Amino acid sequence: MSCCAPGAEMALDLGSVTSILPSSQEIKLASRSLGGGLRQTDLSVPMVHCGACIQSIETAIAKLDHVDAARVNLSTKRVSIRWHGEEVPPFVATLGRLGYQAHLFDPEVEEKDKTLSELIRAVAVGGFAAGNIMLLSVSVWSGAEGATRDLFHWVSALIAIPALAFAGGIYFRSAWNALRHGRMNMDVPIAVGVSLAYAMSLYETINHGDHAYFDASVSLLFFLLIGRTLEHVMRERARTAVKGLSRLASRGAMVLGDDGTRDYLPVCEIEPGMKMLIAAGERIPVDGAIIHGTSDLDCSLVSGESTPSTVAPGGVVQAGTLNLTGPLMIEATAAAKDSFLAEMVRLMEAAEGGRAHYRRIADRVSALYAPVVHLTAFVTFIGWMLASGDWHRAITIAIAVLIITCPCALGLAVPIVQVVAARRLFENGVMVKDGSAMERLATIDAAVFDKTGTLTLGQPRLVNASSIDPTMLAIAADMAAHSRHPFSRAMAGFAGFSGQPKLESVSEYPGFGIEASATGNTWRLGLRGWAGWKARTGGEGKLGGFGATVLSKNGIITASFAFEDALRPDASAAVKQLKDTGLSVEMLSGDTARACGEVAEILGVDRFVPAMLPSGKVERIETLAKGGHKVLMVGDGLNDTPALGAAHVSIAPATAADIGRNAADFVFLRDSLLAVPLALDISRKAGRLIRQNIAIAIVYNTVAVPIAILGHVTPLIAAVAMSASSLLVIGNALRLRGFASNAPARIAPHNRRSRIGEWARMS
Amino acid sequence: MTTLVYLIPVALFLGALGLSGFLWALRSGQYEDLDGAAERILIERDDKPER
Numbered sequence: 001m002s003c004c005a006p007g008a009e010m011a012l013d014l015g016s017v018t019s020i021l022p023s024s025q026e027i028k029l030a031s032r033s034l035g036g037g038l039r040q041t042d043l044s045v046p047m048v049h050c051g052a053c054i055q056s057i058e059t060a061i062a063k064l065d066h067v068d069a070a071r072v073n074l075s076t077k078r079v080s081i082r083w084h085g086e087e088v089p090p091f092v093a094t095l096g097r098l099g100y101q102a103h104l105f106d107p108e109v110e111e112k113d114k115t116l117s118e119l120i121r122a123v124a125v126g127g128f129a130a131g132n133i134m135l136l137s138v139s140v141w142s143g144a145e146g147a148t149r150d151l152f153h154w155v156s157a158l159i160a161i162p163a164l165a166f167a168g169g170i171y172f173r174s175a176w177n178a179l180r181h182g183r184m185n186m187d188v189p190i191a192v193g194v195s196l197a198y199a200m201s202l203y204e205t206i207n208h209g210d211h212a213y214f215d216a217s218v219s220l221l222f223f224l225l226i227g228r229t230l231e232h233v234m235r236e237r238a239r240t241a242v243k244g245l246s247r248l249a250s251r252g253a254m255v256l257g258d259d260g261t262r263d264y265l266p267v268c269e270i271e272p273g274m275k276m277l278i279a280a281g282e283r284i285p286v287d288g289a290i291i292h293g294t295s296d297l298d299c300s301l302v303s304g305e306s307t308p309s310t311v312a313p314g315g316v317v318q319a320g321t322l323n324l325t326g327p328l329m330i331e332a333t334a335a336a337k338d339s340f341l342a343e344m345v346r347l348m349e350a351a352e353g354g355r356a357h358y359r360r361i362a363d364r365v366s367a368l369y370a371p372v373v374h375l376t377a378f379v380t381f382i383g384w385m386l387a388s389g390d391w392h393r394a395i396t397i398a399i400a401v402l403i404i405t406c407p408c409a410l411g412l413a414v415p416i417v418q419v420v421a422a423r424r425l426f427e428n429g430v431m432v433k434d435g436s437a438m439e440r441l442a443t444i445d446a447a448v449f450d451k452t453g454t455l456t457l458g459q460p461r462l463v464n465a466s467s468i469d470p471t472m473l474a475i476a477a478d479m480a481a482h483s484r485h486p487f488s489r490a491m492a493g494f495a496g497f498s499g500q501p502k503l504e505s506v507s508e509y510p511g512f513g514i515e516a517s518a519t520g521n522t523w524r525l526g527l528r529g530w531a532g533w534k535a536r537t538g539g540e541g542k543l544g545g546f547g548a549t550v551l552s553k554n555g556i557i558t559a560s561f562a563f564e565d566a567l568r569p570d571a572s573a574a575v576k577q578l579k580d581t582g583l584s585v586e587m588l589s590g591d592t593a594r595a596c597g598e599v600a601e602i603l604g605v606d607r608f609v610p611a612m613l614p615s616g617k618v619e620r621i622e623t624l625a626k627g628g629h630k631v632l633m634v635g636d637g638l639n640d641t642p643a644l645g646a647a648h649v650s651i652a653p654a655t656a657a658d659i660g661r662n663a664a665d666f667v668f669l670r671d672s673l674l675a676v677p678l679a680l681d682i683s684r685k686a687g688r689l690i691r692q693n694i695a696i697a698i699v700y701n702t703v704a705v706p707i708a709i710l711g712h713v714t715p716l717i718a719a720v721a722m723s724a725s726s727l728l729v730i731g732n733a734l735r736l737r738g739f740a741s742n743a744p745a746r747i748a749p750h751n752r753r754s755r756i757g758e759w760a761r762m763s
Numbered sequence: 764m765t766t767l768v769y770l771i772p773v774a775l776f777l778g779a780l781g782l783s784g785f786l787w788a789l790r791s792g793q794y795e796d797l798d799g800a801a802e803r804i805l806i807e808r809d810d811k812p813e814r
Contacts, residue, residue, distance in 0.1 A: 051802030074799030120789060128782045132775060148767065155771060 024088040025264030043102040044244040064089040103246035119229040122167040126222040129163030137215040153205040156214040167221040186366040193406035231415040234422045238431035250283040288330035295326035295510040300458045304590030306565045310511040326510025347642035362414040377401045397711045404708040409725035413693035416733040421686035429670040437665035440649040442687035450635035451589035461566035472559040474500040532557040570672045577677040617643035700725040
């Protein structure tokens with residue numbers, strides 16, 4: 001029917017990425033009230049691709065009861081649904097049936113992107129003014145005389161007023177802010193140059209002078225605003241893509257009251273002592289102790305341990321861990337603000353590292369540039385005063401110097417390169433939070449990786465499938481399909497028919513395994529001691545890093561399974577490329593020394609430190625920083641978040657914990673770890689182009705300034721010189737696109753989860 | 764010279780018309796979903812407009 005009717009295969013692929021569907025209580029909590037009983041819910045639907053998708057989603061959802069309207073936004077891949085009533089209409093399930101996976105994302109602040117609309121309005125007004133004034137100026141240059149010229153100048157002066165107010169306002173405010181805090185930025189010389197040019201031109205116009213610089217001041221603003229707007233759009237697009245990723249932290253929990261009532265409360269309202277019910281597949285919202293129930297917990301996002309741990313009543317659970325197999329009743333021991341998650345945020349804030357003190361290249365250049373330019377103009381004024389004694393002439397020439405040095409090319413030199421670079425990264429599924437991140441990444445000399453979830457996928461993989469009897473493997477896969485334990489997920493992929501008996505009843509024993517009966521036999525899949533209750537221990541137990549998982553028939557072991565944590569695709573190639581560029585590569589993990597050692601050996605990582613606490617990672621990074629290194633941190637877990645904050649620059653995969661994604665400077669959406677060397681490569685090239693651009697701008701000035709100082713500049717020369725230098729700088733920046741064809745680290749989309757990257761390409 | 768007196772205002776008025784048209788389109792949310800708008804033209808709607 002369409003290019004992208006999602007097939008069963010796609011749904012299966014994403015099954016491993018999904019956690020549980022958001023519950024209707026959670027949807028209700030995340031919806032916002034529009035008044036009159038009407039509520040609006042926004043869902044992120046990454047797999048919307050085309051018109052057919054829009055139509056099928058909108059018609060299917062609009063048919064549901066209590067739904068007033070549904071509207072798909074194809075650019076942001078979101079659906080907003082308006083509904084009323086107490087019950088939440090089952091739109092997530094409906095979308096799931098259509099084959100689209102939907103999830104809630106962090107609710108955005110209601111205020112729309114004010115900066116963007118202000119910038120676009122400024123560009124529109126600036127463009128209108130620049131076009132019209134340029135038209136009038138051309139007539140003046142081509143020989144309009146006397147009253148006609150005065151008329152043209154007056155009209156130009158009038159048109160320039162709204163442009164200065166709308167478009168110039170942005171620069172005046174920014175320059176004033178910088179000056180007030182005793183800093184200097186590129187906007188200061190721009191603001192000074194533009195306003196002086198306008199004032200002088202107005203004076204000339206009143207006195208019937210023949211040179212007015214209205215066109216220069218307005219077209220300068222127009223050019224610079226285009227650069228600024230493009231930069232903002234790029235950043236915003238990356239941010240939207242990151243925001244659209246599914247939220248991993250739980251938004252609330254089912255709280256059990258003393259009188260047996262059940263309420264779904266948001267996380268921030270949960271207090272110590274409350275009892276909560278956590279279903280299998282949900283994340284633990286706050287720290288707590290287990291009252292009732294047994295289950296397996298996936299701690300990989302919290303502590304970096306790759307093996308799920310079994311918990312029983314009396315056990316302690318940490319906020320952020322994923323409950324895998326059985327329902328649990330827990331008693332909260334800490335409020336959300338005192339939980340593990342909040343502690344990580346505090347550690348991160350305390351560890352605010354080198355980036356807070358980092359000054360952007362443009363700011364460093366302008367700190368030197370602005371005083372030099374203003375001094376030159378002043379000296380010119382003094383010189384002409386002494387030489388000719390003509391007030392008016394000296395001021396006119398001094399202002400002409402300011403106009404010609406007004407950093408049009410310099411103001412574009414940095415943002416244009418970063419826009420082109422960010423776009424290249426975007427096309428490869430890497431999101432950049434801001435331009436300063438790219439500048440910082442270009443300077444690093446050490447890379448620190450987390451293990452679980454970063455170098456590995458955090459998902460086990462069956463390693464000895466080929467040595468297992470196919471019938472046994474098929475039975476195990478059939479049984480495993482009933483469980484969400486990571487081992488089961490890994491095994492379920494081997495499903496197929498090879499004469500295995502049909503399973504009759506399947507039940508899961510949290511912490512132990514799965515039991516099924518088929519044709520009178522009892523099959524068990526799980527822990528060796530539990531499944532093989534008739535077997536004498538010993539012998540086969542050596543296999544694999546994950547301990548022993550076995551399949552047994554009536555208590556006699558028939559097959560033994562070994563797992564390892566699957567490496568992220570291209571992990572060793574990525575590590576090798578990083579080492580080739582001269583970085584030292586290190587691995588810090590919360591996992592056991594044995595698990596780390598294996599991974600380090602396969603990937604060729606020189607140094608690793610196992611069993612690290614979150615604060616230990618921060619300390620290690622601070623030690624490196626004290627030793628004069630600029631550190632890149634790549635990590636995904638909650639326990640990595642403080643380290644992501646402490647490092648000079650940080651990268652996180654899309655599967656990272658929410659606060660990790662927000663803390664990181666770069667987020668890559670595809671599976672392949674080659675995103676890291678790619679980001680480094682592009683950032684370094686961008687850094688080189690930025691320096692070239694600044695050099696071009698300075699060369700232009702050394703040529704143009706003497707002409708201005710000697711008093712030979714007319715408005716025509718100023719306009720030509722400014723446009724030419726800007727075009728040169730933009731042309732140089734576009735060369736970054738040309739590097740695409742010969743870049744070594746071209747990322748081939750990988751089968752699974754690469755789609756997340758594709759949907760992010762929203763252009 | 765006399766022609767300029769009315770030609771310039773006419774030119775500016777037309778320019779301003781375009782500008783205000785753009786600002787109106789911006790404000791009424793026509794740039795919110797550019798990709799979606801391109802695809803929606805292919806969708807057959809029922810006769811009643813949705814909104």
